[in-house]
Amino acid sequence: GNSVTQMEGPVTLSEEAFLTINCTYTATGYPSLFWYVQYPGEGLQLLLKATKADDKGSNKGFEATYRKETTSFHLEKGSVQVSDSAVYFCALTAGINFGNEKLTFGTGTRLTIIP
């Protein structure tokens, strides 16, 4: 079946540091890949996505590139801020086949940014 393996947390960084959160996946077919972020006490917010190989998703300074050859979708940001402190989830859907709306999530990585 489909699965997502995410970098274990928690991750603590100083403000303006470079961030990488690793994510690898196992899937049949051609999955779409997502990063969601969850702030304390809230639901999930879509951060970025990529729907095919070599696509780069980007939003709010975060980037991730869909690497089919390494089955990876690592999240990066060049300079983190305190407001980026949250839990980050890597996820996939089985593809664009009708009826495959299920999201499979990684375990989440808690990120804390220190001023």
Next chain:
Amino acid sequence: KAGVTQTPRYLIKTRGQQVTLSCSPISGHRSVSWYQQTPGQGLQFLFEYFSETQRNKGNFPGRFSGRQFSNSRSEMNVSTLELGDSALYLCASSHGTPPTETQYFGPGTRLLVL
């Protein structure tokens, strides 16, 4: 455009009771999915409804059920509550047809079973 809304936001129930949670999707979205989030199991898919039909189902016991109405609003029901059902229940909506399958989440309903 208004986002996904869930009611109630918080619930406290006792073992053996039943509970109904409600989700209103983004206008125009026809697919509603439900997820359970717990510290131990993480985010797990419960089921998905599209145009009033259950299209996809996760690996949960029959005590967990749902339905979708003609206006795409969805309800989830848990009967005979157990302590382990304490969780954040998240609803997500999407257009439900390829390729725009991105799911948008509501704030969740936090259920505590005593």
